[in-house]
Amino acid sequence: MTPAQAVMELERGYLLQNYxxxxxxxxxxxxxxxxxxxxxxxLDLISGIGVNSLGHAHPRxxxxxxxxxxxxxxxSNLYYHEYQGPLAKKLCExxxxxxxxxxxxxxxxxxxxxxxxxxxxxxxxxEKYEIVALENSFHGRTVGALSITGQPKYRSxxxxxxxxVKFVNPGDPAAFEAAVSERTAAIFVETIQGEGGIYPMxxxxxxxxxxxxxxYDALLVFDEIQCGIGRPGTHFAYQLHQPAxxxxxxxxxxxxxxxxxxxxxxxxxxxxxxIAPGMHGSTFGGGALAxxxxxxxxxxxxxxxxxxxxxxEYFFAGLRSLQSKHSIIREVRxxxxxxxxxxxxxxxxxxxxxxxxxxxxxxxxxxxxxxxxPYIITEKEVDRxxxxxxxxxxxxxxx
Numbered sequence: 334m335t336p337a338q339a340v341m342e343l344e345r346g347y348l349l350q351n352y353x354x355x356x357x358x359x360x361x362x363x364x365x366x367x368x369x370x371x372x373x374x375x376l377d378l379i380s381g382i383g384v385n386s387l388g389h390a391h392p393r394x395x396x397x398x399x400x401x402x403x404x405x406x407x408x409s410n411l412y413y414h415e416y417q418g419p420l421a422k423k424l425c426e427x428x429x430x431x432x433x434x435x436x437x438x439x440x441x442x443x444x445x446x447x448x449x450x451x452x453x454x455x456x457x458x459x460e461k462y463e464i465v466a467l468e469n470s471f472h473g474r475t476v477g478a479l480s481i482t483g484q485p486k487y488r489s490x491x492x493x494x495x496x497x498v499k500f501v502n503p504g505d506p507a508a509f510e511a512a513v514s515e516r517t518a519a520i521f522v523e524t525i526q527g528e529g530g531i532y533p534m535x536x537x538x539x540x541x542x543x544x545x546x547x548x549y550d551a552l553l554v555f556d557e558i559q560c561g562i563g564r565p566g567t568h569f570a571y572q573l574h575q576p577a578x579x580x581x582x583x584x585x586x587x588x589x590x591x592x593x594x595x596x597x598x599x600x601x602x603x604x605x606x607x608i609a610p611g612m613h614g615s616t617f618g619g620g621a622l623a624x625x626x627x628x629x630x631x632x633x634x635x636x637x638x639x640x641x642x643x644x645x646e647y648f649f650a651g652l653r654s655l656q657s658k659h660s661i662i663r664e665v666r667x668x669x670x671x672x673x674x675x676x677x678x679x680x681x682x683x684x685x686x687x688x689x690x691x692x693x694x695x696x697x698x699x700x701x702x703x704x705x706x707p708y709i710i711t712e713k714e715v716d717r718x719x720x721x722x723x724x725x726x727x728x729x730x731x732x
Contacts, residue, residue, distance in 0.1 A: 337370050357688060362389025365707050365714050367693065376717055378694040378704040383527075383559050383671075386588030387633060388707035394591050397629045398622065405621040410614060416624035423631050424599050427568040429579050432605035434598045435619025439558035439586035440473025442596040445613055446521070446554050446582050447477045447495075449600065452607030453552050454518030463497045463516045465509075465551075469698075471528035472521065472556055481521050484529065503538060513545040519552040519582075520545065524570035527559035530698035531666045531673025536574035543578050552604050555580040558596075559671070562588045563634045563708060566642045566669035573668060588708075591630050595623040637708050645669045647712050651719040659726040670710065674702040674722075682731050692721040 334342070337358045344354075358370050365388050366374045380386065387394055408414055421433035436442055447464070454461035466472070466481040473479065479488055480495035488494060499512045513520065520542050526532040546553035560570040562585055571578050581604045586596035594617070649665065652674060656662040663675040676683075679699045687694055697703045702722075706714075 383587040383705040436596040437594040442584035443478040450519030469529040525560035530701040552581040672704040
């Protein structure tokens with residue numbers, strides 16, 4: 334038995350078998366590259382599903398982590414520490430909102446936003462508890478977040494879920510308008526649907542959501558867990574449209590602490606008023622180590638954004654060139670370093686082909702090659718990615 338086989342066999346014996354893992358054991362990472370137990374390297378185009386925003390072993394992040402670990406990792410929210418306030422200030426300044434709650438993950442952020450929505454509605458009427466969400470959406474796997482996830486494959490085994498949720502097709506504006514009423518507490522929207530296949534919401538659609546939320550005194554919640562904090566080329570995806578369509582609440586998590594668990598809910602004062610002392614909390618949320626790393630991430634992000642925009646344009650140009658070459662490519666979608674390549678047939682087999690060629694990405698929605706590369710990626714790595722993808726697309730369907 335090889336060392337890799339031993340690792341996999343041990344997990345199969347003791348772990349809950351809820352993941353369909355790929356047969357590879359990662360040993361270490363450096364920059365945009367990951368290395369397995371045999372020291373074979375792979376270009377990381379998925380970055381831990383959008384989490385390792387600055388790649389692996391970034392020198393500034395490593396320095397801050399080592400220093401902070403020797404000082405304070407966790408103190409709970411019974412006390413203050415030096416880093417929550419500055420990070421909250423940064424999030425408010427870049428989002429255009431006013432209040433922050435720290436948690437540990439995206440689905441926890443969604444749960445907090447749901448409580449804000451229900452609290453907001455309850456203050457107005459016992460009947461104001463409905464949530465309007467979108468078909469094809471993904472908001473997380475806890476019961477509340479799953480309740481507003483518009484994909485039956487994730488929901489069906491766990492129903493009944495939270496009542497009062499209406500799903501609408503984002504391509505049907507009349508149905509959307511009909512779904513929102515005086516009973517609506519909140520409208521939840523992924524500004525760019527990630528797991529659903531990298532589908533951006535149009536500025537027109539987002540403005541309609543804002544108008545309906547205002548008309549019926551509902552909260553407008555933007556889920557930017559996958560598409561936010563720099564990935565679209567702006568701090569948040571709603572800032573791609575000018576003037577920006579400001580939500581009442583935005584949820585975030587994945588890239589902000591460069592691999593450490595950290596999520597956040599940022600809201601305006603109106604939404605924040607629904608959470609009084611004692612109504613919500615988190616033992617681990619907003620710890621000193623995660624917040625200090627996130628502050629360093631933000632400083633680096635401000636320096637990186639121009640490079641990210643340049644490399645994004647280069648990557649998309651290369652992918653559209655491949656689209657003109659390979660008829661199997663239906664569409665290239667996304668913004669910044671959030672990229673989806675839709676294929677005309679189910680293409681999960683592309684993942685294994687990519688691994689064999691030293692490329693790591695995944696396939697979502699059965700036929701969309703999803704890439705969420707680290708923010709530090711350069712044209713050199715993009716050229717390597719395009720070369721490998723060209724070979725994969727040429728192979729087409731499995732025999």
